[in-house]
Amino acid sequence: MADVLLEVKHVKKYFHTPKGLLHAVDDVSFSIERGKTLGVVGESGCGKSTTGRVVLRLLEPTEGSILMEGQDIAGLSESQMRSKRREMQMIFQDPLASLDPRKTVGQIIEEPLRIHNIISGAKERQNRVLELMETVGLARRYYSTYPHELDGGRRQRIGIARALSMNPKFIVCDEPVSALDVSIQAQILNLLEDLQKQMGLTYMFITHDLSVVHHFSDNIAVMYLGRIIEMAPSDELFAHPTHPYTQALLSAIPVPSLENRRERIILKGEITSPINLPKACRFASRCLYATERCFGEEPELTEIAPGHQVACFRQDKADAKTV
């Protein structure tokens, strides 16, 4: 494969709960090329945010390796990891909750520059902060305001400026727009896209919003119950969704047209509990095409077209139902 920035291999994250072992992320592997965006979609609770956090080691992986430019960061010591964080940043979902309420905008953006000793002079640091604020479209006059005094869009711009301050190579965007108004969402998405072009950033874009992910991502991974069940280049996935779950997801995207309405696939049943999973396809209990095999065996990801992988035994059946 071409210039791979991040490679995640067989990463697992289990949580111990009173009821048993919770498989939040269960054997997930993917890679992202430099300057590209991997969109990760799935319903809430499918482990997409956990995956993002494990990749940055904000949560320790239970198993697996995370290769950043060939170096396994899962094995780094705490202090090595701290300096590695300069290269890997995260933009969080809730812009207000993720900003320290006691710090001003300037202090928030400045802190990484100070602790990593990127810029030592206070004056230069301040200039850099103002420059970053300009980059993300925050007026200079907000320098000494507090996050609670600003609106959601501006708060998220602070979060972006903060993430950018260290000149990272890789940014995990954990539902960066889901807490924002639709009109603001577009602004933030455009900003992220511009920044990617300007700075050559690599994104892992976590979202449950499929229309956002189509435009934004080069590749898309669909997660269900801690696993990637389908992964393909963005256009390929939207043109030929193969996994029954992906098909159901895509059929739920609203179409702004009166005539060409597509048939909705309505999933029945509840998502299986991620605790003490049986050895079966995780989607089997809700799948329209499930057979006995699906309940007795777990499908692996297999390549069905260049770059298009699917974990399903019944793809032939599902294929016929291309949306």
Next chain:
Amino acid sequence: MLRKPGALFPSAAGRKRRAGTRSLFQNGSQVEIGSENVLKYIGKRLLAMIPVVLGVTLIVYCIMSLAPGDPARTILGEQATEEQVQALRDEMGLNDPLLVQYVRYVWKLLHGDFGTSYSSRIDVSKEIWSRFPNTIKLALVASLVSVIFALPLGIVAAVKQNTFFDSASMFFAIIGISCPTFWFGLILILVFAVHLKWFPVSGQVDTLKGIILPAVTLGFNSMAAMARVTRSSMLEVIRQDYIRTARAKGVSNRNVILQHAVPNAMIPTVTVIGLRIGGLLAGAVICETVFAWPGIGRLLVQSIMSRNTPVVLGCIIIFSICFSLVNLIVDILYAFIDPRIKSQYQ
């Protein structure tokens, strides 16, 4: 040309920022939150203290009058004749209706006259002022002792939640809350003064050695309460998103705790510290009696025993003013701890 301190252009906002005079910009116009609003707020709160103090005096006045015993009899002694007692009662105005007596008292009070002590015949204000510094000294040292121990204990217990240290420090805190002051004071005297002879048996106002036992006795209880509140508020803050953000920035564990978690966890702690400092003044009543400390707590107890109403009232007024002031200071401190509260001061 000199730029007015308030008139900052947007571009200069950052460069002009100084600690203490933080300017905030809203909708492009500058709103100076700070000196003026806070002063207005303090003024309001000080005015509100007047009815509090009056209410307290009314209640205490009634209780003192209804309590059995006759001040005139106490002053003159058991041998005095009924005529002598009545004459003194007339002279002291004790035969007037209660309300008349109270209004007369308040009227004098408003003129700065706390009255005369029944027993020593000197001005109540003089008597209180000679002892007040001792009580303040004791309360300050006690609160210092309790804060110095409580904060680290609570913070470390939260950071190391569910470890042996956590359980041990919280067990210690439970003991602190459960121990009655008089008992704890006596035990300290017994161990450290009588047996080990490290400290004097009774409190000594002028030496460090003499203040340690009373201060520890007084502060122990508060220390325990502060430690528990610090721990629980730290536990809450540690789980916040912005703590995760700080870790993602690459802030070291130590600084995540000290720079991001602790300052945010201080609101409940400061509340308790404030209430406790007020409580320490009140707690001084018992502690000062145990250690024979010449403060107003002991003066209050002695005055109640001898039905010395003006002194009792004087002490209570001082206590209630101190309590209200500490609470006011706590409320103002909030603004510095949490900028979100500051903008609410109107």
